[in-house]
Amino acid sequence: CCMHMSQSVFSKIINREIPATIMAETDHIIVIKDINPKASIHFLIIPKKEVRDIQSFEQHDFELGLHMFAMAHYLSKTVPGAEDFRLQINSGAGAGQEVFHLHMHFLAGTFFSI
Numbered sequence: 001c002c003m004h005m006s007q008s009v010f011s012k013i014i015n016r017e018i019p020a021t022i023m024a025e026t027d028h029i030i031v032i033k034d035i036n037p038k039a040s041i042h043f044l045i046i047p048k049k050e051v052r053d054i055q056s057f058e059q060h061d062f063e064l065g066l067h068m069f070a071m072a073h074y075l076s077k078t079v080p081g082a083e084d085f086r087l088q089i090n091s092g093a094g095a096g097q098e099v100f101h102l103h104m105h106f107l108a109g110t111f112f113s114i
């Protein structure tokens with residue numbers, strides 16, 4: 001398990017070391033509810049592979065994008081009220097990334113204002 005010393009909060013969720021509300025899971029992706037939602041539906045689509053951000057991608061990591069989009073498609077088809085949705089990736093601290101394990105925000109329903 002520990003060859004890569006993965007220890008992001010999302011890796012701990014993937015490894016069931018800390019709790020989260022898990023909405024979907026495949027070999028490559030886990031989907032959890034965001035703990036601080038900005039919309040009535042706010043999920044995080046997270047590759048199980050701990051990649052920091054898109055800037056860190058190696059060639060084989062681009063496949064993660066396919067898995068993430070496929071999951072967004074699946075959620076839109078299966079989650080009531082999520083037919084139309086917004087996707088956001090904050091890639092890098094300067095863009096507001098706070099958890100340095102790549103993830104895509106999936107937002108739908110009613111959007112909360114700050």
Ligand code: 5GP
Nearest residue numbers: 009020032033034035036090096097098099
């Ligand atoms: P970022 O700014 O990195 O794109 O967003 C990180 C997101 O992860 C935030 O929306 C934050 O609410 C969410 N988050 C941070 N820690 C946890 C956690 O432990 N559990 C869950 N479910 N969400 C988290």
